[in-house]
Amino acid sequence: VQLEESGGGLVQPGRSLRLSCAASGFIFDDYALHWVRQAPGKGLEWVSGISWNSGTIGYADSVKGRFTISRDNAKNSLYLEMNSLRPEDTALYYCAKDLYSTPMTLGSWGQGTLVTVSS
Amino acid sequence: SFDLTQPPSVSVSPGQTASITCSSDSLADKYVCWYQQKPGQPPLLVIDRDNMRPSGFPERFSGSNSGKTATLTISETQALDEADYYCQTWDASHVVFGGGTKLTVL
Numbered sequence: 001v002q003l004e005e006s007g008g009g010l011v012q013p014g015r016s017l018r019l020s021c022a023a024s025g026f027i028f029d030d031y032a033l034h035w036v037r038q039a040p041g042k043g044l045e046w047v048s049g050i051s052w053n054s055g056t057i058g059y060a061d062s063v064k065g066r067f068t069i070s071r072d073n074a075k076n077s078l079y080l081e082m083n084s085l086r087p088e089d090t091a092l093y094y095c096a097k098d099l100y101s102t103p104m105t106l107g108s109w110g111q112g113t114l115v116t117v118s119s
Numbered sequence: 120s121f122d123l124t125q126p127p128s129v130s131v132s133p134g135q136t137a138s139i140t141c142s143s144d145s146l147a148d149k150y151v152c153w154y155q156q157k158p159g160q161p162p163l164l165v166i167d168r169d170n171m172r173p174s175g176f177p178e179r180f181s182g183s184n185s186g187k188t189a190t191l192t193i194s195e196t197q198a199l200d201e202a203d204y205y206c207q208t209w210d211a212s213h214v215v216f217g218g219g220t221k222l223t224v225l
Binding site: 034043044049056058099102105106107109112 | 150152154156161163167168173203205207209211212214215217218219
């Protein structure tokens with residue numbers, strides 16, 4: 001299993017950013033996927049998850065209405081569209097593959113992409 | 120949503136047994152997973168569904184769930200077990216992590 005995040009960077013408050021996660025080494029459309037973030041020196045915070053067929057999607061309250069998760073099973077890719085970014089969104093964002101087809105257990109993780117929200 | 124409460128830190132001597140707890144009012148109908156995270160690395164799943172070890176993972180790691188408290192137990196603790204440990208469960212397609220416990224082996 002390989003998960004490679006991209007799209008992070010420095011962005012001003014209020015702006016948008018799109019993260020991508022390229023997956024390989026497994027049957028992509030069999031599994032749920034997640035975004036999890038970790039602010040510097042802090043714990044893990046689940047951001048969003050999506051089931052194998054995009055039929056079940058969940059968001060943390062802290063990002064609901066601002067972030068949108070999506071997946072393209074034809075491209076083996078997961079995305080996170082982040083709008084109205086705030087300084088408190090600054091974190092390392094991990095892409096994770098579930099062990100199951102609906103959000104339950106995060107079995108494999110990427111190395112993360114850093115998002116910094118600052119003026 | 121609901122909260123999972125973990126102690127911020129646990130200390131253990133090498134060779135002894137470490138127990139890390141994860142508490143909530145509503146774990147009776149839920150499965151709990153555990154992750155290990157070492158500095159500069161992504162988390163690693165160590166226990167799935169209360170007490171299932173991923174293939175190839177050391178038998179020294181075990182888990183349990185009593186309904187209000189889930190426990191990760193590490194027997195014969197080694198220096199390489201020093202890390203942050205997080206419990207996690209899910210509810211209505213929402214995933215919840217505990218605040219994390221720093222395990223110190225000294």
